[in-house]
Amino acid sequence: MEKTAKPIQARSQKTKEKLLTAAITMYAKNGYHSTTVDEIAAEAGVSTGIAYRYFRNKKDLLLSALEFASKSVRDIVSLDSIDSMDDNTDFRKYIDTVLRSFEDIHDRFHDIHEELEGLQHTDEDVRKFYAKVSRDMMENVIDKLSHFLPDHANIREKAYLAVSLLEQYCHLKMNSYQINLDFSVLREKTIDTVMMVLNGH
Numbered sequence: 001m002e003k004t005a006k007p008i009q010a011r012s013q014k015t016k017e018k019l020l021t022a023a024i025t026m027y028a029k030n031g032y033h034s035t036t037v038d039e040i041a042a043e044a045g046v047s048t049g050i051a052y053r054y055f056r057n058k059k060d061l062l063l064s065a066l067e068f069a070s071k072s073v074r075d076i077v078s079l080d081s082i083d084s085m086d087d088n089t090d091f092r093k094y095i096d097t098v099l100r101s102f103e104d105i106h107d108r109f110h111d112i113h114e115e116l117e118g119l120q121h122t123d124e125d126v127r128k129f130y131a132k133v134s135r136d137m138m139e140n141v142i143d144k145l146s147h148f149l150p151d152h153a154n155i156r157e158k159a160y161l162a163v164s165l166l167e168q169y170c171h172l173k174m175n176s177y178q179i180n181l182d183f184s185v186l187r188e189k190t191i192d193t194v195m196m197v198l199n200g201h
Contacts, residue, residue, distance in 0.1 A: 015044075015046060015050065015054070016054050017068070018044040018045065018046070019040060019041070019044045019046065019050075019051055019054060019055070019061070020061075020064060020065045020068040020069075021044070021068075022040045022041075022043035022044035023035075023040045023061055023062070023064075023065040024065050024068070024069055024109075024112070025043060026039055026040050026043055027062075027065070027112045027115070028109065028110075028111040028112040029111070031112075031115050032062060032112075032115055032116075032119065036058075037051050037052070037055075037057075037058055037061060040061065059125065062126070063125060063126070063129055066116075066126070066129055066133075067129070069109065070133045091148070091195070091198075092191065092195060095191050095194050095195060096191060098166065099166050099169070099187070099190070099191065102166050102167065102169075102170050103170055103173065106170040106171075106173070106174055110174055113174065137163075138156075138159060138160060138163065141159045141162075141163060142155060142156055142159045145158075145159055145198065149198060149199070151199075151200050153200065154200075158197050158198050158200070159198075161197050162194045162197050162198055165190055165193055165194050165197070166190065166194065168190075169186060169187065169190040172186065173186075
């Protein structure tokens with residue numbers, strides 16, 4: 001019985017992930033409100049009935065897709081290398097790596113980003129989801145920094161400000177077609193500023 005159950009569970013998980021990936025793709029292409037469960041199922045190559053076996057309704061599928069996508073964000077602040085760093089050069093490399101990860105996520109989710117920002121203001125479930133993910137991510141960041149930074153004074157405020165600076169850079173870059181800036185310079189200045197904030201200078 002066990003030998004049969006494992007392949008079925010693996011297949012079930014694969015089908016669920018196909019639906020979640022398809023949902024993210026379709027939301028990015030058409031927006032959440034204009035995307036139906038039928039379209040997501042078709043994109044995933046399964047029937048609508050199969051989709052409803054995994055998700056109760058359209059909202060459940062949205063929240064599950066956001067949770068699935070948010071794992072990439074959580075991985076950013078789980079870089080084990082921060083624990084072994086012992087000088088500013090290494091720390092700068094870590095900040096650079098974190099920023100590259102932020103850039104990658106903003107690039108991949110560029111098309112859906114604006115709509116999700118709007119959904120936070122109109123949908124209580126989405127707002128609560130974003131708040132929880134943000135809190136979890138920041139607690140992870142604060143924990144990592146507490147093992148590295150010698151000065152723990154105002155570490156929470158420093159961490160929130162540092163992440164806000166990285167996010168703001170990514171948002172400016174997303175709208176680079178509207179702004180006449182040298183983003184290679186802005187990127188370096190962002191890292192410089194984050195370093196100053198975290199080191200308390």
